[in-house]
Amino acid sequence: MKRDVEENLARSLTAETxxxxxxxxxxxxxxxxxxxxPRDMIALIRKYVPLSGDVKFLDLACGKGAVSVRIAESLxxxxxxxxxxxxxxxxxxxxxxxxxxxxxxxxSCGDANAVxxxxxxxDCVIFGAAGNILGSPxxxxxxxxxxxxxxxxxxxxxxxxxxxxxxDDVKYKNYEFLTRRQWLELFSxxxxxxxxxxxxxxxxxxxxxxxxxxxxxxxxxxxxxxxRAIFEGYVxxxxxxxxDLESNVAAITWMLRTIDN
Numbered sequence: 035m036k037r038d039v040e041e042n043l044a045r046s047l048t049a050e051t052x053x054x055x056x057x058x059x060x061x062x063x064x065x066x067x068x069x070x071x072p073r074d075m076i077a078l079i080r081k082y083v084p085l086s087g088d089v090k091f092l093d094l095a096c097g098k099g100a101v102s103v104r105i106a107e108s109l110x111x112x113x114x115x116x117x118x119x120x121x122x123x124x125x126x127x128x129x130x131x132x133x134x135x136x137x138x139x140x141x142s143c144g145d146a147n148a149v150x151x152x153x154x155x156x157d158c159v160i161f162g163a164a165g166n167i168l169g170s171p172x173x174x175x176x177x178x179x180x181x182x183x184x185x186x187x188x189x190x191x192x193x194x195x196x197x198x199x200x201x202d203d204v205k206y207k208n209y210e211f212l213t214r215r216q217w218l219e220l221f222s223x224x225x226x227x228x229x230x231x232x233x234x235x236x237x238x239x240x241x242x243x244x245x246x247x248x249x250x251x252x253x254x255x256x257x258x259x260x261x262r263a264i265f266e267g268y269v270x271x272x273x274x275x276x277x278d279l280e281s282n283v284a285a286i287t288w289m290l291r292t293i294d295n
Contacts, residue, residue, distance in 0.1 A: 100124025
């Protein structure tokens with residue numbers, strides 16, 4: 035795995051160093067949903083995406099497959115999920131079997147930047163809470179738009195700064211947040227129509243996730259005391275990100291449609 039790919043992957047999972055990557059599956063073993071709400075995405079898909087015919091979905095940086103599996107289960111459509119961590123992909127495949135949708139869910143390991151160059155013609159692409167693994171916000175939107183057919187859909191989980199905030203007000207420093215106005219300008223520049231946006235953190239149980247991660251970090255510290263700093267740093271980053279989502283930035287799910295493709 036290339037160094038820049040490793041660094042982007044680490045940041046997307048709130049890790050401040052690539053040294054933590056081998057331990058992320060252990061730290062996150064108690065979580066299935068990694069930042070995105072399958073319920074919200076399913077609601078948006080039902081509302082906007084025609085589901086007749088051979089409709090197919092692309093789930094980039096699919097994590098452990100929670101979104102893919104739930105979409106396949108609820109809507110009976112094919113979903114192709116890609117993630118860099120082989121442990122996550124194996125978990126996703128097992129979940130697809132558990133939910134009886136292994137014929138609809140196709141999970142593979144892959145770098146999202148390579149995937150967008152070859153995977154095209156989808157009805158809808160999902161990019162859930164994956165940060166800047168595809169580059170800048172503009173690069174991200176342009177790469178996502180390449181994967182869908184003309185008039186296809188993009189669902190993206192993001193967060194933006196309130197108008198009276200700056201990045202100096204954000205506790206988690208490994209990501210540069212845009213304002214909502216800046217995002218809307220980018221949508222227009224990239225030939226994307228905003229269909230709907232959902233605020234999506236009001237009922238999320240951050241405490242449960244953080245407690246689970248903290249407990250796993252303690253277990254790793256006991257096994258690898260020389261790495262205490264990176265495990266404690268990860269827990270601290272998680273807490274900072276959650277505080278930002280609750281107080282400093284607006285977490286959002288956007289439903290977009292391509293105008294020009």
